[in-house]
Amino acid sequence: MRCRLSVVIGVFLLLPLLQLTSHGEEPNESNKRREFMEAKLVDSQAILESLTREDFRAMAKHAQSLSLLTLEEGWQVLQTEEYLQQSRGFRRSADTLRKAAEDENLQAATLAFVELTIKCIDCHRYIRGNQREAAR
Numbered sequence: 610m611r612c613r614l615s616v617v618i619g620v621f622l623l624l625p626l627l628q629l630t631s632h633g634e635e636p637n638e639s640n641k642r643r644e645f646m647e648a649k650l651v652d653s654q655a656i657l658e659s660l661t662r663e664d665f666r667a668m669a670k671h672a673q674s675l676s677l678l679t680l681e682e683g684w685q686v687l688q689t690e691e692y693l694q695q696s697r698g699f700r701r702s703a704d705t706l707r708k709a710a711e712d713e714n715l716q717a718a719t720l721a722f723v724e725l726t727i728k729c730i731d732c733h734r735y736i737r738g739n740q741r742e743a744a745r
């Protein structure tokens with residue numbers, strides 16, 4: 610009985626320690642964010658493939674997936690007006706792309722994909738500039 614009690618007490622003493630260590634694991638958080646962000650790459654590569662195959666179903670599906678990603682909590686990395694605008698523009702292109710895919714309009718879908726891709730690069734350039742500012 611005594612022995613079991615000390616085990617229970619020991620576990621209770623250890624718990625906060627465990628929590629402390631798992632809290633301090635920054636890399637875990639940023640890994641999660643990276644995974645979330647890399648979903649964009651997977652979707653956009655799938656869209657490129659669907660464009661070349663004229664697979665409008667896959668095109669619509671991945672465009673919608675991109676649009677929905679922008680509404681997730683994990684997307685809101687910066688709280689600046691510029692970031693919000695970039696996000697909105699990106700979502701608009703994804704929605705245009707999805708609509709074009711639903712209409713089976715390959716020309717319009719291709720154009721929307723190019724616009725979308727430019728917005729990936731624009732936002733990333735903005736983020737990098739912002740990080741440089743912050744590092745100063």
Ligand code: HEC
Binds near residue numbers: 653725732736
């Ligand atoms: C509105 C802004 C915005 C747009 C648009 C955007 N991203 Fe990102 N992306 C981010 C942010 C913020 C991060 C996280 C950067 C960090 O953690 O330092 C990120 C991270 C990433 C990463 C992970 C990079 C790494 O270092 O691990 C990839 C891959 C990526 N984005 C791909 C894309 C692709 C592909 C698109 C277009 C389909 C896109 N992004 C559009 C803001 C954006």
